[in-house]
Amino acid sequence: MDQFAVKVFVRLRPSVLDPAGEATKAASIKLGAEGIKSLRIGKMIEVKIEGNGENEVREKIDLLCDRLFANTVIEDYEYSLKKL
Amino acid sequence: MDNFTVGIVVFPGSNCDRDVSWALEGCLDIRTKYLWHESSDLSDVDAIVLPGGFSYGDYLRCGAIARFSPLINALDDFVKSGRRVLGICNGFQILTESGFLPGALTANKNLNFICDDVELDIVSSKGGWFNDGGKKQTIKLPIAHGEGRYHCDSDTLKKLVDSELIALRYKNNPNGSSFDIAGITNEKGNVLGLMPHPERACDETIGGTDGLLTLKSLILK
Numbered sequence: 001m002d003q004f005a006v007k008v009f010v011r012l013r014p015s016v017l018d019p020a021g022e023a024t025k026a027a028s029i030k031l032g033a034e035g036i037k038s039l040r041i042g043k044m045i046e047v048k049i050e051g052n053g054e055n056e057v058r059e060k061i062d063l064l065c066d067r068l069f070a071n072t073v074i075e076d077y078e079y080s081l082k083k084l
Numbered sequence: 085m086d087n088f089t090v091g092i093v094v095f096p097g098s099n100c101d102r103d104v105s106w107a108l109e110g111c112l113d114i115r116t117k118y119l120w121h122e123s124s125d126l127s128d129v130d131a132i133v134l135p136g137g138f139s140y141g142d143y144l145r146c147g148a149i150a151r152f153s154p155l156i157n158a159l160d161d162f163v164k165s166g167r168r169v170l171g172i173c174n175g176f177q178i179l180t181e182s183g184f185l186p187g188a189l190t191a192n193k194n195l196n197f198i199c200d201d202v203e204l205d206i207v208s209s210k211g212g213w214f215n216d217g218g219k220k221q222t223i224k225l226p227i228a229h230g231e232g233r234y235h236c237d238s239d240t241l242k243k244l245v246d247s248e249l250i251a252l253r254y255k256n257n258p259n260g261s262s263f264d265i266a267g268i269t270n271e272k273g274n275v276l277g278l279m280p281h282p283e284r285a286c287d288e289t290i291g292g293t294d295g296l297l298t299l300k301s302l303i304l305k
Contacts, residue, residue, distance in 0.1 A: 012190075016235060017260065019195045068152075071145055071181065073188040074235055 091129030134175025176277030193260025211273030
């Protein structure tokens, strides 16, 4: 069995308003940061997972992302994977 | 309503389960039974309420973890049998997460947790959830949520409108919901999800009785 470290990024779809991102953007500007055009907040999920090769692990992660980690009505996901 | 029993689902973090029981038993004389979320035996209940609260601490997303409980897995057959399911607030979030209703509930536009009474237009008569003989077009119910902004894509919204699945719309949209949506039903009409709390509006002494209509309709066939 191989072990992989997976980083999953879950983001609100571009069409979905992100009030927390907007509030953080406003605070960033109050802090004096200049030039911020957009600020959106997502989630990062780290998973360590075993499987027989990368393809099998990708299948498992796809299922987890699609059914649990992200709500695909409002969120997109992507992930990177590193063999340990 | 002799033996008619409404099952009230209890998740870790549910906090409106006892309010729903009080409203049904105390105000309407309808028998209730608490159903722990680990149970999948729905054979002795005739309708189900998914109450408000913070199931699983709203971890990941509101309703996202509750969706995988044995009880929610058993709900599919229950809904297909035509029996009624009412999801209130967190219950509505669970119904969208689990795909019984379309769309999703997202953070309120102004990021506030809103606790208020709101005026609502009754839009559809599907399922008869607000039927008082056509007397009322508008009702007043309390809301209490931080993530009640209904969102769906434009195709879904068109389908909701065309199929008359929008049950309630806010008169003065408090949270930024698409199309002022406060509650929707499934195609068949036997599943209703709404952000307002009908169980908190069942007695004049606590501010109104407009919630009785919806809870009473749980016993409709």
